[in-house]
Amino acid sequence: MTRLLGDPQPPDTAPAVTGREEERLARVLLNRVSEPGDAMVGRWLAGLPAAALVRAIRDGTVPDHPGLDATRLAGYQARLPGLDPAGDLKRVQDAGGRFIIPGDTEWPSQLDDLGDGRPIGLWAAGTGSLRLLALRSVSVVGSRACTAYGAHVAGELSAQLAERGWVVVSGAAYGIDAAAHRGALAVGGMTIAVLACGVDVAYPKGNATLIRRIGVQGLLVSELPPGEHPNRFRFVLRNRVIAALTRGTVVVEAAVRSGALSTARRARDLNRHTMGVAGPVTSAFSAGVHALIRSGAATLVTDADEITELIGAIGEDLAPQRTGPVLPRDLLEPAVARVLEAVPATAEGAPIERLARQAGLPPDEVLQKLYELGSLGFVERHGAHWRAVRRR
Known part of the structure; x- marks a missing residue:
């Protein structure tokens, strides 16, 4: 013995x-x-x-x-x-792995936020320092039984995040987790799989190839010692590590009773950013995410720019301003736009005096603006009256 x-x-x-x-x-x-x-x-x-x-x-x-x-x-x-x-x-x-404990240079100090529930240590296999990789990481989680829409969104978001230098963290399960890992790997990005089994156990078996690839190109992490297999409770407990390790959690698809929601709840309790991606209102696979967003427990996000704006550096990782297409009339000076608004689109049009009253400008100035608008094709003159041109 x-x-x-x-x-x-x-x-x-x-x-x-x-x-x-x-x-x-x-x-x-x-x-x-x-x-x-x-x-x-x-x-x-x-x-x-x-x-x-x-x-x-x-x-x-x-x-x-x-x-x-x-x-x-x-x-x-x-x-x-x-x-x-x-x-x-x-x-x-x-097998090229190690056991990381508090006090090691590779120990991610944010795990200390778990208090008495902090891991005793973490088994890791793969490349890179867990502490450094976790500093700029985000978890992407969701249902195992996801839809094609959910898998596509998870893969796209993860690829976009990886291209921006973020590390994608998930649980290597079927569905959204696997799509998130594959999205990051597809663009040569870094990804971390937090397992509910030993780092030397490929579970689920259907993801064995993916898990082996993460072990080479990314990092496999687990609280459980070598050879240990998962059970229902270990999956739930694993989720707290994913939530604590990362800067924020994105839930792509989750039913009302999905285990992915436990990760979101732990992230919220740990004061991490919790985000959700909306799905079809008719889809039961998105009902849990919609409930999170509706209750205010998660912020709606639609792309990597919006995610990094929340979890990135203040003032540096801002999402671009979303605007519709710029129309020609949007470029008009305010006074010219006021005159255009006053011109009717009726066949008879309106005289200068009426247009001046409606625009609140002197008649001479209105006449000048009308000729400018006429040159741009917005209005046309019929005798003493002016009318708007119907633009196609």
Whole structure:
């Protein structure tokens, strides 16, 4: 049986480990002992080194807490025997991965916003620094059973964001998640997949090729140790990491009971920008997004410019002003436009005196403006009257 951290070490039988290495090994072990987001373990770690907590769990001397009972402590203790944290580290390191813990230069400090629910550590496989990549990242999430419209929008938004230098984060699931990753990869962008299983497990199997590609071109991240498989609760807990890691969350398509809405709610609770893409009002797959927008919990966005305006640098990532086509009459000076508004489109037209009263200008000035408008083809003269020309 592998020696547990905190057990007496026989003299001259094993190399000494540094305090940092001991902390890492202890957190790997705690990663096996507890489930993601375990607030009890999180509270203990706020006041105890991980190695000391492992010893306390083994000896049954952990600090008292109202949520701790004999059954829960026994559950932790039951998982301790046979664990091999050093083997877990080697297994992932041999595959080009690593285990990141608080205090490492690669640790994203925004995860600390999760408080007691902060990850014990994160397993990562792929290229780039997680901390640096997360500084300019946005999550794009949505339903697994998405429509063609949703997949198209998710892919387009993600490609546009990647082309603007943003890192696209999602969960590597079917539907919107997969479309978001593919959109970023298609333009040579960076994408991060936050998994609900070990980084060495390709789930879902139908996305195995995509996940392997993300591991090469992007980054795979998970709270769960190597070899672990997902379950329903791990998907929900995974969503809090996606929300905390990024600058904002975009929900492309989500039904009323979609799990993607939990990511949006966590993002809102963490004071991250929460955004939604509208879909057809007849589509049940967009009903959850519409409810978010209607309640004020999400901001309506339609393209990458509007997303980056919310999550980007103040005054620098502004979306372009949206205007309709410029019409010739929009270019007229105010006084000329007033005269044009006064000219009727009827066959008989109107004399100068009437037009001057309606425009509130002297008759001589009105006459001058009428000739300008006539040169531009807006009006025409019939005797002493002027009338508007019907423009096609």
